Amino acid sequence: MAEETQIQESGNVPMKRRLGQKKGGKGKKKMKVYKGSGEKVKVNKKMQKIFRKRARDYNSDDDEEGEDDDDEGDELVPVIRNKKNQRRESEEVDDEKSSDDDDGEDREDKGEEFEVSEDEDGEIQPGITKFTKGSSAFRKAFMKITKKKVADSVLGPVLSAHKKLIAEKLAEEEVERKVKGEVKKEKHIVGEKGHVQLPANFLDTHEKFLIGIATKGVVKLFNAVNKAQSAKKGLNPERAKDAKVIKQKKRAAFFSELGKKPYKSEASSKAEGEGPSWAPLRDNFMLTNSKLKDWDKMHDTTGPEDSGMPTYSSSDDED
Amino acid sequence: MPRFRNKKRVPFVKPVVKKQQQQNVDHITGDRIPRSFVFSRGKLPGSLKQLQADLRKLMLPYTALKLKEKKRNNLKDFLNVAGPMGVTHFLMLSKTATAPYLRVAKTPQGPTLTFKIHEYSLAIDVARSQLRPRCPKDLFANSPLIVLSGFGKEERHLSLITTVFQNIFPAIDINTVKLSSCQRIVLLNYNKDTKLIDFRHFSIRLQPVGVSRRIRKFVQNHQVPDLRDLQDVSDFVTKAGYGSESEADDEAAHVSLPSDLGRVNRSTNKSAVKLQELGPRMSLQLIKIEEGLCSGGVMFSEYENSKGSKTQDTEEEHIGSDEDMEEEHSESEEDEENLNN
Numbered sequence: 026m027a028e029e030t031q032i033q034e035s036g037n038v039p040m041k042r043r044l045g046q047k048k049g050g051k052g053k054k055k056m057k058v059y060k061g062s063g064e065k066v067k068v069n070k071k072m073q074k075i076f077r078k079r080a081r082d083y084n085s086d087d088d089e090e091g092e093d094d095d096d097e098g099d100e101l102v103p104v105i106r107n108k109k110n111q112r113r114e115s116e117e118v119d120d121e122k123s124s125d126d127d128d129g130e131d132r133e134d135k136g137e138e139f140e141v142s143e144d145e146d147g148e149i150q151p152g153i154t155k156f157t158k159g160s161s162a163f164r165k166a167f168m169k170i171t172k173k174k175v176a177d178s179v180l181g182p183v184l185s186a187h188k189k190l191i192a193e194k195l196a197e198e199e200v201e202r203k204v205k206g207e208v209k210k211e212k213h214i215v216g217e218k219g220h221v222q223l224p225a226n227f228l229d230t231h232e233k234f235l236i237g238i239a240t241k242g243v244v245k246l247f248n249a250v251n252k253a254q255s256a257k258k259g260l261n262p263e264r265a266k267d268a269k270v271i272k273q274k275k276r277a278a279f280f281s282e283l284g285k286k287p288y289k290s291e292a293s294s295k296a297e298g299e300g301p302s303w304a305p306l307r308d309n310f311m312l313t314n315s316k317l318k319d320w321d322k323m324h325d326t327t328g329p330e331d332s333g334m335p336t337y338s339s340s341d342d343e344d
Numbered sequence: 345m346p347r348f349r350n351k352k353r354v355p356f357v358k359p360v361v362k363k364q365q366q367q368n369v370d371h372i373t374g375d376r377i378p379r380s381f382v383f384s385r386g387k388l389p390g391s392l393k394q395l396q397a398d399l400r401k402l403m404l405p406y407t408a409l410k411l412k413e414k415k416r417n418n419l420k421d422f423l424n425v426a427g428p429m430g431v432t433h434f435l436m437l438s439k440t441a442t443a444p445y446l447r448v449a450k451t452p453q454g455p456t457l458t459f460k461i462h463e464y465s466l467a468i469d470v471a472r473s474q475l476r477p478r479c480p481k482d483l484f485a486n487s488p489l490i491v492l493s494g495f496g497k498e499e500r501h502l503s504l505i506t507t508v509f510q511n512i513f514p515a516i517d518i519n520t521v522k523l524s525s526c527q528r529i530v531l532l533n534y535n536k537d538t539k540l541i542d543f544r545h546f547s548i549r550l551q552p553v554g555v556s557r558r559i560r561k562f563v564q565n566h567q568v569p570d571l572r573d574l575q576d577v578s579d580f581v582t583k584a585g586y587g588s589e590s591e592a593d594d595e596a597a598h599v600s601l602p603s604d605l606g607r608v609n610r611s612t613n614k615s616a617v618k619l620q621e622l623g624p625r626m627s628l629q630l631i632k633i634e635e636g637l638c639s640g641g642v643m644f645s646e647y648e649n650s651k652g653s654k655t656q657d658t659e660e661e662h663i664g665s666d667e668d669m670e671e672e673h674s675e676s677e678e679d680e681e682n683l684n685n
Contacts (some may be wrong), residue, residue, distance in 0.1 A: 171573050216389025219443055221465045231542075236619050237544050239531040242491035243617050246516070246526070247599040253518040254602035 470623030488528035
């Protein structure tokens, strides 16, 4: 990790300094020193693509390869090629291409890489001489690691000695996730019980039948309203003649109400005399709503005039 | 300086709270307006929460649309609020392992009807299945009409259902009602064979009879019509629109209006009643009726007759266990009320 970060810094350093040059005259000297860096950036653009690609499936080994190439490029080539192929497989970019083509491309890529890394080393060396001296031991250690043959396992190259442990852990996680998912699914199914997502039988015969019933109810109400309101419609209450008519009608309605009243009270008294066996018939049952009091007598006694909606619905029952 | 201080020191006067008279009474007809709470007992899954929201919308305008419930709220809390707010009906949704349940109760003394929800679809499901879901902005400004059919009068538990549901919405006075306020309709249809109640919610639309769709839209929208593919202006009038003619116009759905309704529906013309489903839809089964509010004697039980079979018994126990907790609360509530009386 240390090496890698160092490299990145070193890559950035010339850019930073160049920025500084624009501001002050002091930078001019350094500009001469780093003149080559401008070209290098151009080359880097290509490299940046590759680096970016690598960053996507990040492997800590990647950048060290570049470093080590100077000394023992020949040996490393097969290893890198392996890895490249692995990456290809994972990304599934060039599945259709033949393996020969892949190899060829790999070599070309490698060539570029080496050049660049050499360039980088050459340029950067003044900045990191101290580091390269100190890291010889470090480099050796990495060499050892990179020389190792990488086993072709599902997990890919794992440096840790506890390969089995990791495999077990991954397997465990997988199982746990599966169990969790199943539990969640079950919960969801229980929650959705009875929920019909999309009425597949939308507007089938039953629905049409229901709509028909509802339409009938609406038509009945509207007709009744029409009857009741259109009678009054032509009359202007301010005109004396019309006022008389309205008065008469009101009177008639009132008397018709009165005519019913005794009958109604009889019925209710009857109910009291019988003695309430069924709770809703008791005197104090649902006292808050007087309509509910005689709920089972209502159909027999009341006409359609005195209460609006209830009678409509009950008249639907007859159909 | 002390002068200023003295000015500030105002003796505390208990603010005279003018008790705002709740509009529990319809100002035209003088009838009592029923109000409702829709809430849940226990935790509900998402789809049932949505159903609860849909039911609240259905019960508009005399309901608490944004009623907030907490986990620790029990039935007594709602009951305490219901009194001063003039709430007369509770609709309670609950859920067990077997099925969701809907309880419709009258406050404060009951009765309580418990329904098992066999199937339900949300308003959004219904809207999704439609080509042009309809929602004019004043759709929920007035309470819906209710139509109950197939209940009959013989069986007492069925007629109790009708009375409860008739009184859940304000009664309509034929002499004063404005037809423009009749925008929605709730239908409960009892199926004798399956013993299931179909619960549907429709929007009511009136269309003039014998006017083509194009003309109607033109009059309604006041937009410049698209005449690109027509040879002559007269074609616009003479060419029959497609949609409306394909629908079977039956005479049974035609009404004549007492007054003009909107731009297109004239009192001189006949209008056709068209219903479009709004949702939610439910198929309910009456499980039991209790005398009190989620308590008291059982007046009717679906499983009363067949107590021998175990499966149904266990199902009933499920509901029972849900209500046992509430029974305690409401019982104590009843005691208090008895004392007051």
